[in-house]
Amino acid sequence: MPEGYLPIFIFLVVATLFPFILLMLARFVRPQLPSLAKLEAYECGIKAASNSRGRYTVRFYIVAILFVVFDVETIFLFPWAVQFKQLGWFGVSEVTVFLAILVVGYIWAFKKGALEWV
Template identity: 50%
Template sequence: MSAYLPVGIFLALALAIVPLTMVLGRFIRPRRYNAVKAEPYECGIEVKEAPPGKISVHFYLVAVVFLVFDVETIFLLPWAVAFDKLGLFGLIEVFVFLALLIAAYVYAWLKGALRWEE
């Protein structure tokens, strides 16, 4: 039990830092509201017109699909390095992993997440 004491202390401190910094931030932040500070700033150029509109949700969907397949490569690299040591079980595991990712990609494709016409 004493071996886990440093881990417990670290976890308690990590969990205490979040509310502590939030409360501390309320006390030390400036309380003056300035309308100029609320304006968007782009390299010293004054804003002359409103932005053209909202960003399409399709950008976010494509970003999520990209992240899923980016994480896939992170998991496949160690598998490829240790391929000869894993044997048949490791091969079956990676095929199941890839099948799940392909199913997720097909699902996103069928739901129209990758269509730009809409």
């Protein structure tokens, strides 16, 4: 192994072993039999109003998926902003097409009623 890679190898070994060592250490420190009060769901210091396994409407999941999709796609704007001067008008046209696709997707989701809460 070349000398330049030894620190990287040591770092990888330590980074791999560190979580396992901490989990094993936590196993010996934590209490083994928690009380029933500690196992209850905590809601701002009051008793839980309902079962935590209740059903949710599909709209929550649709809004969450739409958020992730649009959030991840807007992350692609960061490299464009960093290289804005080097890309010139070609970059502006490309990001315009990209944003147009995002707006069309947003309008489609809005017309489908995915963003309505009623």
